[in-house]
Amino acid sequence: MAVSGGLRHDLHGRGQRLTPQRQRVLDLFERVGAGHHLSAEDVHLQLLRADARVSLATVYRTLRLLASMALLRELELPEGSRRFELASAEQHDHHHLVCAACGRTEEFDSAQVLQAGADAAAKHGFRLLSSRLTVRGLCGACAAAV
Ligand SMILES: [Zn+2]
Numbered sequence: 434m435a436v437s438g439g440l441r442h443d444l445h446g447r448g449q450r451l452t453p454q455r456q457r458v459l460d461l462f463e464r465v466g467a468g469h470h471l472s473a474e475d476v477h478l479q480l481l482r483a484d485a486r487v488s489l490a491t492v493y494r495t496l497r498l499l500a501s502m503a504l505l506r507e508l509e510l511p512e513g514s515r516r517f518e519l520a521s522a523e524q525h526d527h528h529h530l531v532c533a534a535c536g537r538t539e540e541f542d543s544a545q546v547l548q549a550g551a552d553a554a555a556k557h558g559f560r561l562l563s564s565r566l567t568v569r570g571l572c573g574a575c576a577a578a579v
C-alpha cells in the first residue's frame with residue numbers, strides 16, 4: 434500500500450487544513466511575493482498555465498476563503514475590482530495608490546494615516562483592527578494617454 438506524502442497543510446501553526454487547491458493558490462501568492470496584488474483573473478490564468486483545471490468561480494471562492502482565514506488580505510478597490518495579497522502577521526498596515534484606469538497598484542506607508550485612524554478610533558470608543566487607505570488616481574502612463 435502506497436503511503437502518501439502526508440498532508441503538509443498546517444500553516445503558520447494555525448492548524449488550518451488546506452486542500453491542494455487552496456495550497457496551490459497560496460503557493461502562487463508566495464511565489465510572486467509580498468507587495469503583489471493579484472486579481473482572481475490573474476490567479477486563474479496562472480493556475481491554468483500550471484495545468485490545473487479550475488473555474489474562475491472556484492478561484493473566487495478559494496480567494497474569499499483564504500481571506501476569511503486571514504492568509505490573504507482583500508484590497509478594497511474602487512469600482513468593484515478585487516485584488517488579493519498575502520497577509521503575513523508581521524506585515525504592518527500599508528496603504529495603496531490605485532490607478533482607476535489600468536488598476537496599477539502601488540503601496541505606501543504613512544504613520545500619519547495610522548495615527549489618524551488610532552485617534553478616531555479612540556475618540557469614538559472603537560477597538561482598532563486596521564486602518565488602511567486606498568487612494569484613487571491615474572498613473573503617469575494613463576494620465577498621459579488622456
Ligand atoms: Zn499591499
Ligand SMILES: [Zn+2]
Pocket residue numbers: 532533534535536537571572573574575576
Ligand atoms: Zn494606469
